[in-house]
Amino acid sequence: MLPSIGIVKVLCESLKKFPVQALVVDPVLVSTSGDTLSASSTLSVYRDELFAMADIVTPNVKEASRLLGDVSLHTVSDMRSAAESIYKFGPKYVLVKGGDMPESSDAIDVFFDGKEFIELHGHRIKTHNTHGTGCTLASCIASELAKGATMLHAVQVAKNFVESALHHSKDLIIGNGPQGPFDHLFKLKCPPYNVGSQPSFKAEQLFLYAVTDSGMNKKWGRSIKESVRAAIEGGATIVQLREKDAETREFLEAAKACMVICKSSGVPLLINDRVDIALACKADGVHVGQSDMSASEVRELLGPGKIIGVSCKTPAQAQQAWNDGADYIGCGGVYPTSTKSNNPTLGFEGLKTVCLASKLPVVAIGGINASNASSVMELGLPNLKGVAVVSALFDRECVATETRNLRSILTNTCSRT
Ligand SMILES: Cc1ncc(COP(=O)(O)OP(=O)(O)O)c(N)n1
Numbered sequence: 001m002l003p004s005i006g007i008v009k010v011l012c013e014s015l016k017k018f019p020v021q022a023l024v025v026d027p028v029l030v031s032t033s034g035d036t037l038s039a040s041s042t043l044s045v046y047r048d049e050l051f052a053m054a055d056i057v058t059p060n061v062k063e064a065s066r067l068l069g070d071v072s073l074h075t076v077s078d079m080r081s082a083a084e085s086i087y088k089f090g091p092k093y094v095l096v097k098g099g100d101m102p103e104s105s106d107a108i109d110v111f112f113d114g115k116e117f118i119e120l121h122g123h124r125i126k127t128h129n130t131h132g133t134g135c136t137l138a139s140c141i142a143s144e145l146a147k148g149a150t151m152l153h154a155v156q157v158a159k160n161f162v163e164s165a166l167h168h169s170k171d172l173i174i175g176n177g178p179q180g181p182f183d184h185l186f187k188l189k190c191p192p193y194n195v196g197s198q199p200s201f202k203a204e205q206l207f208l209y210a211v212t213d214s215g216m217n218k219k220w221g222r223s224i225k226e227s228v229r230a231a232i233e234g235g236a237t238i239v240q241l242r243e244k245d246a247e248t249r250e251f252l253e254a255a256k257a258c259m260v261i262c263k264s265s266g267v268p269l270l271i272n273d274r275v276d277i278a279l280a281c282k283a284d285g286v287h288v289g290q291s292d293m294s295a296s297e298v299r300e301l302l303g304p305g306k307i308i309g310v311s312c313k314t315p316a317q318a319q320q321a322w323n324d325g326a327d328y329i330g331c332g333g334v335y336p337t338s339t340k341s342n343n344p345t346l347g348f349e350g351l352k353t354v355c356l357a358s359k360l361p362v363v364a365i366g367g368i369n370a371s372n373a374s375s376v377m378e379l380g381l382p383n384l385k386g387v388a389v390v391s392a393l394f395d396r397e398c399v400a401t402e403t404r405n406l407r408s409i410l411t412n413t414c415s416r417t
Pocket residue numbers: 209211240242272273287288289290291292309310311329330331340363365388
C-alpha cells in the first residue's frame with residue numbers, strides 16, 4: 001500500500017538504485033469492500049513512474065477503473081479494453097482481476113501481454129473470507145517469478161492457489177469484520193487436498209502414455225501382455241489397460257501378467273474404468289471419465305497410495321478432479337479420433353483452456369500420432385506433461401517400433417522447447 005505521492009517516488013528511486021529481478025505492482029487503491037486505500041493524487045505517479053518499471057500490474061476492476069479516470073467496467077470486454085489501456089503506461093504484462101465483477105459462476109481475470117488477451121477462468125467461491133486475496137495473488141506471482149516461472153504460468157499458479165485457499169477457508173468464522181481472513185496454510189492441514197499426490201507418482205511419467213485397445217490387439221493377433229511388453233520396450237512411460245470388451249476373468253489374468261512386466265520395468269500400470277480389476281491385480285491406479293465413478297469415490301476404494309487420472313474437457317471438470325484428489329487429468333480430443341466414438345474434439349484452444357485452469361498435470365489425448373505430437377508439445381502449455389496414444393501405437397504392425405519413434409520425436413521436441 002503506497003498511500004502518498006512521496007512514498008511512491010521513494011520506492012521508484014530505490015528500485016532504480018537497487019533493481020529487482022521482477023517487479024509485481026498490485027495498485028492497492030480500492031479494497032474489495034470498496035474502501036479507498038490510496039489518495040487520488042497518487043494515481044498520476046503510479047501511472048507515469050511506477051507502472052513503467054513493472055513486470056506486471058494487477059488491478060481489480062475498481063482499481064482499473066480509478067486508474068483510467070473512473071471509466072465504467074462491467075463486462076469482460078470492458079476488462080480487455082482496460083488491460084490494453086493500462087498496458088500503455090509501460091508494464092510488460094497486465095492482469096485485470098474480475099473477482100469483483102457482478103455475480104456470475106466464473107471469476108474471470110484478463111491477462112494481456114501486449115499482443116494476446118487470455119481469459120483465466122476460475123470458480124467464484126461464495127464466502128466473506130476474502131480479506132487479502134489481492135495481496136496474496138500478487139505475492140504468489142512474485143514468488144513464482146522468483147522461482148523462474150514464465151509470467152503466464154506464475155499468474156496461473158497464483159490464481160489457483162488463491163482459489164483453493166478461498167475454497168478451503170470459505171466456512172471459517174474468524175473476527176467480526178465484514179470480510180474474514182482466509183487460510184494460506186490450508187495445504188498443510190486439509191485432506192483431501194493433495195491426498196492423491198503419490199510420492200511414487202511423478203508428472204513426468206505422463207510423457208508417453210500408452211493406452212491399449214482390445215479390438216486393435218485382436219486385429220493384429222496380439223495378447224494384451226504382448227502389447228504392453230512391446231510398448232514398454234519402445235519407451236512408454238506409463239500404461240493404461242483400456243479393454244472395453246474383455247471378459248472380467250480373462251481381463252484380470254491379463255492385468256496381473258501386465259503388472260509383473262510393468263513392475264519389473266518401473267512403469268506404472270493403470271486400469272481404465274474398472275476399479276475392481278485394479279484392486280484385484282494391485283495396479284498402480286485407475287483412469288476414470290466423467291460418466292465413470294468419481295475420483296473421490298475411486299480414492300475411497302483404492303486408498304491414498306494409488307494414481308488416479310480423470311478425463312476433463314472443461315476448466316470446471318479440471319477443478320473438480322483436483323478437489324476430488326486426482327493425480328492427473330487426461331484432456332482431449334485434441335484431434336478427431338475414431339478410437340472413441342462420439343468424442344468431442346477440443347482442438348488446441350480447448351486443450352489450452354483446460355491446461356491453464358488445471359492444478360494437476362495434464363496429458364493430451366485424441367488423434368495424436370508421430371506426425372502431430374510435436375505440434376501438441378510445442379504449444380508449451382502450462383501443466384502439459386505428455387501425450388496419451390492408442391491407435392498410433394497399437395493399431396500398427398510393430399508396437400515397439402512405433403513407440404520408440406514417438407518417444408524420440410517427443411524427446412527431440414521437448415529438448416528444443
Ligand atoms: C489418459 C486418458 N485420458 C482420457 C481417457 C478417456 O477416459 P473416459 O472419458 O472415461 O473414456 P473411456 O476411455 O473410458 O472410453 C482415457 N481413457 N485415458
